[in-house]
Amino acid sequence: MKGSPFVRYAAALIGGILFYVWQPQLGWWVAGLGIGGAILFGWGVFRNARQDRKPLSPGAGIGSTLLLFSLGWVITYVHTPATRSDNILHLSLPLEAYEAVIANQPEERAKTYRVELALRRGRVGGTYQPVSGRVIVYLDKSGIPLPQYGERWLVEGTPRLIDPPLNPGEFNYQRFLSYKGIYHQQYLRQPQRQVLGVAPPNRLVGLANAVNLFADSLFTRQVGSRSEYGIINAMILGVRDDVDPEQYRAYAASGAVHILSVSGLHVAILFGVLTVLLGFLEKRRGGKYLLGSIQLLILWFYALMTGFSPPVLRSAGMLTLLIIARMMGRTHSMPNTLAASAFFILSADPYALFSAGFQLSYLAVAGIGAWQSGLYQSLSCRYVWLDKLWAVTALALVAQLATFPLAVFYFHQFPTYFLLANPVVMVLSQVLLPVAMGTLAVCWIPGLNEWAGWVLQKTAWLLNQAVSMTGQLPGAIWDGLWLSPVQLLLIYLIILSGVALLVTRQKTYLWLTCFLGLSLTALLLTDQYLQKHQRRLAVHFLPHKTAVSLTEGAKATLFTDLDLRKDPRSFDFYLKNTFGQWGVTDLSVSALTDTGEAAGNSLQASDYRLMVWQGKRIMLVNRLNGSERWQLPAVVDYLIIRRNALRSWEELNGRVVARHILFDDSNKTALTDQLLAEAATRNIQCFSVRQQGAFVADL
Structure with missing residues (x-):
């Protein structure tokens, strides 16, 4: 120490x-x-x-x-904006309008622009006053160009608080944004905003965004194919909007999805290539200063080009310490250098600690620094090319060992062929990144710029082909994996204890590893037992849709009006993690339609659908005021109101009696709020997934 x-x-x-x-x-x-x-x-x-x-x-x-x-x-x-007295969280009256500036480079989505606004002043009670805070705005595109960093807007309307996760296991988007100091969001149409001018709050960030846009336009011009352009844009500039979803899934299945996010790996590749190409300078008088200066210049230009992406800043900062130490002739300790970079980064942004990228990148570097050399030296290869391949494979093994528990904890999947794909990906990445930088450098030279663009496009094509072939192999990805925080801790303790056993060969670590392994096995078997014997009814939150599931063991049936073929992202965001957490491996989807049908223990008519499951009567009501006045003589256990079927409590009189009354999010929020308020005065027990989150009943 x-x-x-x-x-x-x-x-x-x-x-x-x-x-x-x-x-x-x-x-x-x-x-x-x-x-x-x-x-x-x-x-x-x-x-x-x-x-x-x-x-x-x-x-x-x-x-x-x-x-x-x-x-x-x-x-x-x-660094917590909520502690400021003028933050919009603390306003006693609703915000009617506000003036704000675009604080980050806007992102283009399918139908909207995602814009982060930093507030300057707001209209409260008819008068303007200084306010602070940030708002995520989704602006309807409607044929308008992408907004610019630094634009000042006058916006009408009231931002609303970002919803917490409303389904079990759902990604906590509210907490994710709160770590960035953002607590509100708003959906805007064109008439609701007025552009007052352009005044970038930070000129250096403005320059970074301008360089990023220039590089993007250059790659658009030089790389003709959209698939290759999307990969280059993601790898070099950190913009993944143009990556095809199928292509992204192939990268995830092959264990190479990390290459699509600008990160410390890209900075390390660039640093390594520069060291090899310019290493001859170090032999000259004063060469180490010249080499270090060139390395620093190119590394920080790359950081500028990525728009000062946080992962790139982390790695550039750590490598800056290494370069300066080498220039001064000082020896450095990898743990000390790693900890120093983390110290300075967290001093500037303490909430970076909770970023998955921050945790994974530091774990990977720590694992590589501690174990890669020993693993590489454990095997000797006679041929140079085989030795290089083993070096890359050892690097991938150590990085995967250090990060896979945390990656499974966050992303719930594991690529089974990562050893097959990663060496190829690493080699091609070491070519693609410097070629991309070279393409930018020669963009003003006719002929040479076309040749560089052709080489860049072909390198990206080879990378896509290698990844696609790996991702199409059977069983390429192990999905639906869930770890609790205790299980995550146990896995890392097993890894550390196992490494200590291999290094010291002491029996103490053998017994410790066995004890930790048995503890983890007991927890996993307990989870499997509980999942095998689960019987669960759930009414999920799905924006403006119905989603009701019946789960028995590892099988579940989802009744929904969501078209998964047209909108798979809604299922992935709101529901996929729920079924993964419950250990569901066999999910069938039943579409909710208006055609009458009777099958087994299910009866469906145009106004309702009645099911009997595990001895419980479950009724979904589509309409109460239809032409046919139906009446259900038996008491139902769960009455699920959908599509604004109930408009006043009197409509239920003489129709149906229920032990539990539930409103899903296919009902209008204002109508549900009104019915809930009336229910409180009438002493009627009811539940709304919009206000209270998913309803889950263990039967």
Whole structure:
């Protein structure tokens, strides 16, 4: 630890960040820790001030740790927009209109532009006042060009709070955006906004976005094929809007999807290529300074070109420390350098700690630094090309070992052929990235720019072909994997204990590994037992749609009016994780139609559908005020109201009696709110998935 002080500094800072997220209200307690830490640190330094050889001082060490812990808490408090008194979260009256500036490069979607606005002032109660906060706006395209970074808008309407996840296992989009300081969103049509001018809030970010747009236009011109252009745009510029969904799934199935996001891997590839190509400079007098300067210039130009993507900034910062250390002739410790880059990044943006990209990239680099050399040296290859292949394979193995538990925890899948695809992907990426940079460099030279564009397009084509062939192999992806936080921790402890066993050959680590493995097995078997014996009715939240599922063991039937062929993204976002979490491997979909039919334990008419399942009567009502006045003599257990079928509680009188009354989101929100308010005065128990989230009943 003495040779890697930043490991301790970063750990203390991370502890303070986590403590703020867990206990944001304990500011006075943290202030006491900080004062105590300052006293201990000052006492330790003063005590040893007159000694020539400064011994280790426990007081100074503990004091500095407490100070950094408090600093982490304070930095997170300062970087939390909700703590500001003028944030729109704290307005007592609704925001009627507001003036804001586009704070990031807008993204183009199928029907809308996604724009992040930073508020400057807002109209509340008829008067304008200074306000702060950020709003995600989805602007109807309607033939208008993509908005520019720095545009000032006057927007009419009230942003609404972003919904929390309303289904079990659903991605927590609200928390994801809150870590970016965004709590509201709004859907806009053209008449609701007026462009007042252009005033970029940050000129450097404005320059980065301009360079990004220039590179995008160049690749559009130089690379004719849309599939290759989409991959190049994603890999080089971080824009994945043009990647075909089928192509994206092929990259995910082959374990190469990480290559589609600009990240530390791309920076490391660029750094490695520059070191090889320009290594001859280091042998000259003053060459290490020239080499380091060129490397820094190109690395930070690449960061500029990606629009200062956070993953690229992380890696560029870490490599900057390495380059400067080499230029100064200083030795460096990988753990210390890694921890130092994390320390400075988290000091600037503490919420980066909760980014999956941040966690995965640092785990991968830490794993590579700790284990890749040993694994590579465990085998020797006579042929140079075979040795290079083994080096890339060892790198992929170590990176996958370090990151696969966390990747499964976040993304619930594992690519089974990653060893087959990754060496090819790594080799082609090491060609594609410098060729893309070269294409930008020679864009002004006629003839040479066309040749560079042709090479770039063919390299991207080869990459696509290799990935597609791997992704089409049977069983290419192991999907539906779920890990609890405890299981995730156990897997990492097993990995660390197993590595320690291989290195030390001590029986203590053998018994520890066996104990941890048995504990993990017991948890997994318990989950499988519970899933096998589950019997569950659920009314899911699906925007403006109906989604009712009946789950028995690993089988489930979903009754919905969502067309999965036309809108698979809604299912993937709102429902896929629910069934994955429940261990459903056999899901059948039954479309809700208006045609009458009777089959088995299901009776369907134009106004309703009645089912009996696990001894429970479940009724979906489409219409109550139709031409035929139907009446159900038996009591139903679950009455699901859909498509605004119920407009007043009197309409149920003499029709049906239910133990549970449920409203799905195919009903208008205003009507549901009105019925819920009336139900409270009438002492009627009912449930709305829009207001309360998915209804789940274990039978």
